[in-house]
Amino acid sequence: MQFNRASGVLLHLTSLPSEYGIGDLGKEAYDFVDILKRANQKLWQILPLNPPASGGSPYNCFSAFAGNALLSSIDKLIEDGLLKVGEVTNVPNFTETKVEFSKVIKFKNELFLKAFNRFDKSAEGDDYEQFKKENEYWLSDFCFYMALKEHFNNRVWNQWNTDIAFREKQAIERYQNELADKIRYHEFLQYIFSKQWSELKNYAHHNGIKIIGDLPIFVAHDSSDVWVHPELFDLDNEGNSRKVAGVPPDYFSKTGQLWGNPHYKWKCMQEDNFLWWRKRFKKLFEQVDVIRIDHFRGFEAYWEIDASEKTAEKGRWVKAPGYELFSAVKQYLGDLPIIVEDLGFITPEVNKMKKKFGFPGMEILQFSFNKKTPMKSRPIGYEKHCVVYTGTHDNDTLLGWYRGLGQSKNMRVIKILEKYYGINNGMSEEKVCWTLIEVVYKANANFVIVPLQDILCLDNQARMNYPGTVGGNWLWRYKKGDITEEMQERLAILSQKYHR
Numbered sequence: 001m002q003f004n005r006a007s008g009v010l011l012h013l014t015s016l017p018s019e020y021g022i023g024d025l026g027k028e029a030y031d032f033v034d035i036l037k038r039a040n041q042k043l044w045q046i047l048p049l050n051p052p053a054s055g056g057s058p059y060n061c062f063s064a065f066a067g068n069a070l071l072s073s074i075d076k077l078i079e080d081g082l083l084k085v086g087e088v089t090n091v092p093n094f095t096e097t098k099v100e101f102s103k104v105i106k107f108k109n110e111l112f113l114k115a116f117n118r119f120d121k122s123a124e125g126d127d128y129e130q131f132k133k134e135n136e137y138w139l140s141d142f143c144f145y146m147a148l149k150e151h152f153n154n155r156v157w158n159q160w161n162t163d164i165a166f167r168e169k170q171a172i173e174r175y176q177n178e179l180a181d182k183i184r185y186h187e188f189l190q191y192i193f194s195k196q197w198s199e200l201k202n203y204a205h206h207n208g209i210k211i212i213g214d215l216p217i218f219v220a221h222d223s224s225d226v227w228v229h230p231e232l233f234d235l236d237n238e239g240n241s242r243k244v245a246g247v248p249p250d251y252f253s254k255t256g257q258l259w260g261n262p263h264y265k266w267k268c269m270q271e272d273n274f275l276w277w278r279k280r281f282k283k284l285f286e287q288v289d290v291i292r293i294d295h296f297r298g299f300e301a302y303w304e305i306d307a308s309e310k311t312a313e314k315g316r317w318v319k320a321p322g323y324e325l326f327s328a329v330k331q332y333l334g335d336l337p338i339i340v341e342d343l344g345f346i347t348p349e350v351n352k353m354k355k356k357f358g359f360p361g362m363e364i365l366q367f368s369f370n371k372k373t374p375m376k377s378r379p380i381g382y383e384k385h386c387v388v389y390t391g392t393h394d395n396d397t398l399l400g401w402y403r404g405l406g407q408s409k410n411m412r413v414i415k416i417l418e419k420y421y422g423i424n425n426g427m428s429e430e431k432v433c434w435t436l437i438e439v440v441y442k443a444n445a446n447f448v449i450v451p452l453q454d455i456l457c458l459d460n461q462a463r464m465n466y467p468g469t470v471g472g473n474w475l476w477r478y479k480k481g482d483i484t485e486e487m488q489e490r491l492a493i494l495s496q497k498y499h500r
Contacts, residue, residue, distance in 0.1 A: 001337050001358060002385065003290075003446045007491075007500040008043020008212070009036060010393070010451040012058070012464070013071050014099055017480040021094035021104040025196040026073030028480070030203055035483055037207045039491035042500070044204060045212035045449050047393060049197070049287060053223075056101045056474040057465075059216045059294065060261070062146065063224045065138035065283050067193035070104060074111055076196055082115035098475040116188045131191050137279060138224075143186035145224035147179040157227040158239030165239060167227075197287065212339065212449075213288030215280070217295040218245045218261035225276075226262060232269055232276060233262040243304045246312035247295075250344055251367075252394065253468030256303075256312025263304060266321050274325050278332045289337065296340035296359070297350045299325060326357050339387050339447070343367075360447070363388045365440055366401050369413045379439050387447040388440045390454045393464040397453045398433050400460030433457040434490065441494045448500065455491070456482055 016023025016032060023029070036044055050061035051068045058068070077083040088111065092103050132139060145157070152160045163171035176183065204211055219225045221241055226233050234242050241262040248256045269276065284291055293299075299322030305315040330336055340354055342361035354361055363386050368378045382388050390398050405414050406425075417423040421439060423432055433454055440448045453462040456478065465473045494500075 001335050003337075003360065005446050005498075005500050006042040006210075007441060007448040007450070007495050007498075008041050008045055008210075009039075009455065010045040010389070010449050012047040012393070012474075013049075014056075014474065015452070015464075015477045017096075017478060019091060019094070020074050021092065021107065022070055022099045022101075023477060024071050024073045025193075025200050026075045029073075029200050033200075033204050033207050033209055035488060036209050039488040040495040040500075041491060042208060042210060043212055043290075043447065043449065044209050045292070046214065046288075048214045048216055052474075053220050055470065056099065058214070058474065059218075060220045060259075061216075061223065062149075062220065063138065063142045064216075064219045064280050065135075066142045066190055066224075067197060069112065069189040069193050070108055072108075072112070072189070072192045072196055074108070077111070077115045077192070082118050083111060087111065087114055096479050097477050099477060112189060112192075113185070115192075116185050119188055127195070128191055131194055132187060135190070135194075138283070139187060139190060140183075141228045142224040143183045143190065144176065144179070145227055146186045147182035148175060150182060151175070151179060156222045165227075166230075201287070210289040211287075212290040212292055213284055214292045214294060215284055217293070217298045218259065218263075221260070221262050229276065232265055234265055235262060241307045244307050244309075245298070245302065246305050246315065247303050247344060248312060248315060252466075253312075255468070256315075257468045258305065258309070258312040263302065263318075264320075270321060270324060274328045277325055278329055281329050281333060281336075285333065290339060291337070292339040292341060293359075294341050295344075296342050296354065296361075297344060297346055300347070300350045300353050322353050323356065326353075330357070341392075358385075360385045360387055362386065362392075363445065364392065364395065365390045365436060366395055366398070369416050379443055382443045382445045384444050384446055386445045387449060388443050388445040389449050389451070390436060390440055391451055393451070394467050395463075396460050397451070397458050397462055398436055399429055399454070399457055400463060402429070402432055402436075403459065430457045438494060441498045441500065452478060452483070455487055 011032070012023070013025070013029065014023045016028045018024050018026065018028055033044070048058040048061065049067050049071070050058060050063055051066050052058050053060050053062055074083065074088060078085060078088065092107055094100060094103065148157070148160060148164065149155070158165050161171070164175055201211060230239065236242050243263045244259065245261040245263055246256055246258045250256065281291070299320050301317045301319050303312065303315045304318045305312055336357070338359050340359045340361055342350060342354055343364065363382050365379065365388065391401065395401065396404065421435055423435055437450055437454060440450065453476070456462070462476050464476055
């Protein structure tokens with residue numbers, strides 16, 4: 001699908017300001033939409049909306065369908081009469097610039113439970129029942145899964161009692177009765193998230209802002225999807241992954257990235273014409289306007305690693321039925337407003353599949369000055385049908401990257417920046433960032449996306465993720481007032497100047 005020329009900002013919801021320790025769907029999210037509008041932006045790109053497992057990664061979630069309840073706004077619950085102002089006391093002294101997930105989970109869950117106990121479904125009976133009916137294909141399984149996880153002290157599903165781990169009928173009936181209140185509590189959390197997200201999305205649309213969502217290729221082993229549909233995943237008789245996902249050594253890691261997600265049994269998925277995938281795409285398209293597919297190359301061939309390996313170095317490429325999958329999804333949903341992450345080890349076969357379905361790929365400014373970079377992936381050569389970023393959540397910030405050039409004495413790139421873009425040591429760091437932002441705005445690419453960290457000219461302390469590492473990621477938040485009127489005006493001028 002072809003996109004009209006536009007620009008936008010990459011910012012995950014958790015990075016919004018909030019007195020409650022994590023960005024949410026409350027006032028600051030609406031204020032950010034207003035900021036985008038004043039800055040003449042038309043796109044807001046976010047990371048996956050699903051509930052993250054330990055570590056807070058939105059790419060390692062308990063469900064491919066459920067929403068992250070931690071994003072639900074406490075203030076919105078007060079507005080809806082489900083919490084009283086006096087109940088929201090003793091708010092912990094949260095760090096302004098980092099998400100402290102463990103503190104947030106404890107604090108918010110206590111308030112969510114109070115809201116649930118006050119929740120009278122008869123007051124919003126029609127909406128609540130309609131939500132459950134429309135989402136039955138995933139909702140009851142997910143809520144049952146989360147109730148069971150709590151019952152078994154948050155252990156992974158194949159460490160539960162064997163009868164329920166492997167879904168024996170009598171065990172399912174017994175635990176559903178025993179955990180009925182906990183199941184309904186999680187249904188309530190999903191209802192609240194869905195309601196608040198829909199309201200924010202509608203507000204964004206009313207202000208001319210489209211939302212770009214994110215679809216991870218893999219799901220966590222510790223997820224309702226794997227527990228409910230073990231036949232779709234490459235597991236052994238004890239429910240452990242036989243082969244796991246990752247990528248071989250690359251720009252980000254000398255030993256590759258060992259993600260650890262179970263691989264799919266693609267032949268089983270083909271038997272019902274990829275029903276699970278078709279439902280997954282449909283659900284996400286109900287939430288967002290455009291989907292960015294993470295690790296697109298994995299749909300052509302994926303890196304398969306033995307589960308016993310400690311790094312991703314030893315693996316092999318295995319073909320995947322990407323053509324058949326996207327044909328089925330297209331037949332089911334029609335023309336697809338999709339962006340694909342075609343970074344890393346990209347073969348002619350991957351490019352051929354991308355071209356077949358007309359999916360625009362991604363270009364990253366930070367990768368555009370390497371010696372081996374082809375002309376089409378340099379700023380002057382970006383093709384029209386692509387999305388260009390100064391960086392993504394996996395990259396260093398623009399300022400962090402630029403400082404790194406000097407530290408590593410990368411004279412080739414330094415000379416290119418000086419010769420073609422006038423960037424030199426005598427410039428302020430702020431001017432360096434805005435000069436490079438203008439480079440992508442000027443580009444031929446239809447979509448331009450800039451992470452908020454680059455607009456704020458922040459260093460690597462604001463980096464969202466270090467691929468191949470565990471801990472310390474997905475934490476960054478900006479402070480209220482960081483986005484000045486001058487910054488908004490500069491973005492608006494760039495958008496107007498370059499017809500975005």
